[in-house]
Amino acid sequence: MKKLWIFILLNYFFSMQFFASNQVVDTIPLEDVGAFQMLVNQEGTVGYALGFLAGLVFVVDLQTNTVIQLVVPEIHSSVSLYGAFSLDQTKIYQALFQQNQISILDVPTKTYLDPIVSDWINQPFALALSVDGQYLYVSNFGNNDIIIVDTQLNQVVNRIQSDLFHQIYYLAITPDGSKMYVCNSSVNSQVGTVSIVNLQNNTVIGNVDDPDDLLNNPWFMTITTDGTRGYVSNFQQNGPIAIIDIATNRVVGKVLDPYGYINYPFSISLTTDGTRGYVTNLNDQNASNASTIAIFDVNGNVVLQKVTDENPPTLHGSYVMTLNPANTFGYACNLQDQIISVIQLGPITIATPINIQAITKINQFLMQKSFVNVISWQYPAYAIAPVGYKIFTDAGLVNQIGYVSATTVPLQFLDFGCVLGKQYNYYVVAVDADGNQSLPAFVQIRAAVL
Amino acid sequence: MKKLFVLIMLLSTVSLFSKDILFEAKGVCFLPSNQIFKQTYNHAAPEIGLELTGFVGRNVYGFVSVDFFNKNGQTSIFGDTTNLQMTQFGVGLKYFIDVGEGSGFYFGLGAQPTYYSILNDSPFVEHEQSGWTFGGISKFGLIVDIPHNLFFDFFVAYSFVHTQAFTPFNSNIQFDGANLNGTLLGIGIGYRFH
Numbered sequence: 243m244k245k246l247w248i249f250i251l252l253n254y255f256f257s258m259q260f261f262a263s264n265q266v267v268d269t270i271p272l273e274d275v276g277a278f279q280m281l282v283n284q285e286g287t288v289g290y291a292l293g294f295l296a297g298l299v300f301v302v303d304l305q306t307n308t309v310i311q312l313v314v315p316e317i318h319s320s321v322s323l324y325g326a327f328s329l330d331q332t333k334i335y336q337a338l339f340q341q342n343q344i345s346i347l348d349v350p351t352k353t354y355l356d357p358i359v360s361d362w363i364n365q366p367f368a369l370a371l372s373v374d375g376q377y378l379y380v381s382n383f384g385n386n387d388i389i390i391v392d393t394q395l396n397q398v399v400n401r402i403q404s405d406l407f408h409q410i411y412y413l414a415i416t417p418d419g420s421k422m423y424v425c426n427s428s429v430n431s432q433v434g435t436v437s438i439v440n441l442q443n444n445t446v447i448g449n450v451d452d453p454d455d456l457l458n459n460p461w462f463m464t465i466t467t468d469g470t471r472g473y474v475s476n477f478q479q480n481g482p483i484a485i486i487d488i489a490t491n492r493v494v495g496k497v498l499d500p501y502g503y504i505n506y507p508f509s510i511s512l513t514t515d516g517t518r519g520y521v522t523n524l525n526d527q528n529a530s531n532a533s534t535i536a537i538f539d540v541n542g543n544v545v546l547q548k549v550t551d552e553n554p555p556t557l558h559g560s561y562v563m564t565l566n567p568a569n570t571f572g573y574a575c576n577l578q579d580q581i582i583s584v585i586q587l588g589p590i591t592i593a594t595p596i597n598i599q600a601i602t603k604i605n606q607f608l609m610q611k612s613f614v615n616v617i618s619w620q621y622p623a624y625a626i627a628p629v630g631y632k633i634f635t636d637a638g639l640v641n642q643i644g645y646v647s648a649t650t651v652p653l654q655f656l657d658f659g660c661v662l663g664k665q666y667n668y669y670v671v672a673v674d675a676d677g678n679q680s681l682p683a684f685v686q687i688r689a690a691v692l
Numbered sequence: 693m694k695k696l697f698v699l700i701m702l703l704s705t706v707s708l709f710s711k712d713i714l715f716e717a718k719g720v721c722f723l724p725s726n727q728i729f730k731q732t733y734n735h736a737a738p739e740i741g742l743e744l745t746g747f748v749g750r751n752v753y754g755f756v757s758v759d760f761f762n763k764n765g766q767t768s769i770f771g772d773t774t775n776l777q778m779t780q781f782g783v784g785l786k787y788f789i790d791v792g793e794g795s796g797f798y799f800g801l802g803a804q805p806t807y808y809s810i811l812n813d814s815p816f817v818e819h820e821q822s823g824w825t826f827g828g829i830s831k832f833g834l835i836v837d838i839p840h841n842l843f844f845d846f847f848v849a850y851s852f853v854h855t856q857a858f859t860p861f862n863s864n865i866q867f868d869g870a871n872l873n874g875t876l877l878g879i880g881i882g883y884r885f886h
Contacts (some may be wrong), residue, residue, distance in 0.1 A: 608732055
């Protein structure tokens with residue numbers, strides 16, 4: 243009997259883990275210092291959270307999600323930004339924005355080497371390692387240019403200058419190493435652009451053609467592993483996430499966002515199988531609201547889901563999210579709350595119903611009438627088809643009041659016997675054949691007949 | 693209601709002992725005037741009835757009648773089924789105008805006590821509603837005698853019947869007064885006792 247109970251409990255535990263995909267499953271506190279980004283080693287066993295304010299590095303055991311070591315530099319930087327591994331992952335480079343230096347952490351010994359210093363370094367911001375690992379490209383916020391560091395010598399050896407550069411927020415190199423894309427954010431009267439650098443001769447080719455002006459404030463860019471498309475987050479209300487065709491250097495569209503999850507997007511992480519993209523959204527300019535991580539289908543270029551967060555939310559001020567190499571976990575650095583949220587990743591199961599509406603109608607008999615709240619919704623045609631919809635009256639999805647088959651036309655639920663003037667809440671979730679549920683679509687109505 | 697019953701019995705007795713008695717069976721097409729009635733039970737419905745008319749004096753006849761209405765319907769938006777039955781009793785006077793050998797027009801006025809019964813097939817409203825209500829009827833018709841003391845009665849009538857209701861606002865069922873008015877187009881065939 244005892245063994246049976248253990249079996250049941252273990253089974254329950256593993257089934258819960260299985261179904262906990264795309265949701266926050268753990269948090270890692272960072273001792274009152276927030277991290278901007280976490281680098282994960284190739285094995286996915288150790289994370290290096292780059293402290294935002296002091297240039298600290300938190301070494302995190304990703305098996306237990308605990309900080310096992312804090313590496314403190316001799317020189318404290320008041321603001322430190324992006325970091326990058328060397329190709330063999332024995333070094334971590336980090337941009338010390340206010341020290342005008344690039345720090346180098348020796349990973350095996352967890353000690354700092356001599357930093358990279360140069361008169362050409364002026365407010366370093368974004369880092370990108372060349373595909374062969376020979377050069378590190380660092381954008382200078384202060385000079386609006388890019389310096390080139392030889393990673394063997396740990397010295398600045400060249401720089402790329404162009405009138406097209408302004409307030410560079412991010413650098414992205416194509417998988418074949420031939421081109422680098424430079425995200426120039428909007429500043430003063432200058433509109434956002436993405437410039438292209440030919441890495442064969444380190445010259446600027448020009449700007450990405452943007453016929454629909456989708457690149458309004460580029461802050462981050464990631465390129466698919468096959469090198470065909472680039473995704474650019476534009477840090478503005480409702481983004482968008484612009485899509486660049488790498489072959490033609492032209493913006494060819496944006497990621498559709500039927501749920502409105504894209505809002506002040508920051509980082510974009512793509513799974514290595516090329517199916518999903520995760521977008522951190524600060525939701526306002528100052529990250530004062532809870533963040534949202536939208537999940538989009540890379541093939542369809544449409545947002546289908548968001549990461550489920552606990553209540554109260556742990557995602558707050560989520561700047562950069564890093565996926566582990568196996569794409570089983572994501573790590574969102576929440577600068578606002580100085581924690582890292584651990585997100586269990588998984589396939590997009592099923593989409594939330596859209597365009598949910600409620601209206602009160604009269605069921606009129608000859609000598610009496612009753613009132614019916616008619617809840618209607620739609621389901622995105624591009625998403626995985628559900629088998630039905632559950633209707634609940636509470637946010638906890640406990641009190642189910644109905645089920646509507648997916649074949650019902652039109653898609654609606656009738657709540658009979660309503661009282662005029664009373665307020666009703668409805669939560670509609672889509673359910674797939676495996677029983678997976680979408681996030682709920684919510685509508686509230688005070689029963690009234692117009 | 694008791695007085696009405698006495699009146700019906702009185703007129704029935706007068707009719708039975710009068711020198712000219714008309715007894716007929718009627719088929720009627722009921723055309724409701726109320727929109728909810730139309731939406732629920734359609735724009736027209738059949739009705740059948742019996743009527744006894746007897747001479748009172750000076751071209752005046754008394755009449756008593758009973759009509760039966762039975763119709764299934766559906767609520768307009770949600771399609772819940774409902775059934776309405778009405779038994780309408782009529783009592784009143786007709787004034788006849790002879791227009792030739794064996795035929796005459798008449799018009800009449802009368803009271804129309806009505807018993808209604810509604811069955812609603814929905815768990816969210818009251819299943820059965822029934823009761824008495826009081827109304828009136830006006831008639832205009834043409835009697836045409838045919839051989840063997842038989843006659844035809846072609847008529848049009850208008851029935852006035854209302855019900856009353858009251859419900860507190862915060863109830864999940866609101867009861868409504870109903871308008872059961874309607875035009876009746878009918879034909880009767882009967883036997884005339886001279």
